[in-house]
């Protein structure tokens with residue numbers, strides 16, 4: 001019988017070191033890649049077995065309650081489109097909420113998400129909060145099978161590790177979980193799944209609590225965050241939500257940058273999947289990054 005890695009779900013094999021699932025010893029519970037991720041946070045590139053479509057198809061075949069996870073940073077229309085393709089009873093779970101600044105009302109964020117995307121069944125979650133774990137358990141009580149689905153790196157495997165005795169591999173990189181994995185815990189059969197990949201960015205900076213910085217920025221003045229310059233075509237009020245390891249360095253006067261993006265009033269602009277800013281007025285944003293490094297959504301934190 002083929003054994004599966006208990007960390008990422010891939011079939012174990014002891015033949016090809018360069019292929020997924022390799023372990024020198026087939027009796028091991030984890031593949032070498034999971035061992036390296038867990039012990040050295042080192043993750044090699046992998047060939048993905050499933051496309052986003054394949055994952056949706058497999059989840060729909062299960063016909064069971066589906067928890068669809070997205071962290072608050074990744075949430076946008078593309079994510080919601082994937083969520084809408086799930087035909088099972090489903091709950092949208094907004095994760096890593098512990099990282100948001102304390103003064104942001106989490107209930108307000110939920111209200112905004114419900115209104116913007118016209119979805120009723122939304123909750124927020126952090127695997128660090130016992131009360132949120134209990135609230136989630138209440139939501140799934142009575143179901144015999146629960147599927148974890150959603151964006152890669154949203155925290156699906158972490159959630160299962162926190163609710164069950166599973167020791168799934170988790171990491172701050174994309175594509176940690178490679179195949180579907182069953183975890184039986186008391187009365188519920190949980191199914192972990194590989195995450196949906198929406199962008200090929202490897203810049204993930206989720207470890208740090210997010211801090212809020214508000215500015216009034218004049219035309220042609222730029223804020224510099226690490227190597228990134230951000231400015232607007234006219235006077236604007238912006239609030240930056242930055243992981244605490246990133247700092248806004250200074251206000252600098254500068255010439256134009258190549259990338260210009262039209263922003264509607266009260267939008268969140270998400271940069272490199274790492275931080276975001278809430279822009280109050282309609283404007284054109286100038287930035288020294290490529291357009292594909294940036295996502296824009298109706299604001300989930302603004303009024």
Ligand SMILES: Nc1nc2c(ncn2[C@@H]2O[C@H](COP(=O)(O)OP(=O)(O)O)[C@@H](O)[C@H]2O)c(=O)[nH]1
Nearest residue numbers: 096126127152153154155156157158170171172
């Ligand atoms: N702060 C915080 N980090 C989390 C939370 N859940 C997951 N993470 C982190 O997010 C990263 C991805 O988690 P993982 O469970 O591997 O995501 P998956 O790809 O959806 O299975 C890891 O670095 C986790 O430690 C959470 O509730 N709060």
Ligand SMILES: [Mg+2]
Nearest residue numbers: 156157176177
């Ligand atoms: Mg996972």
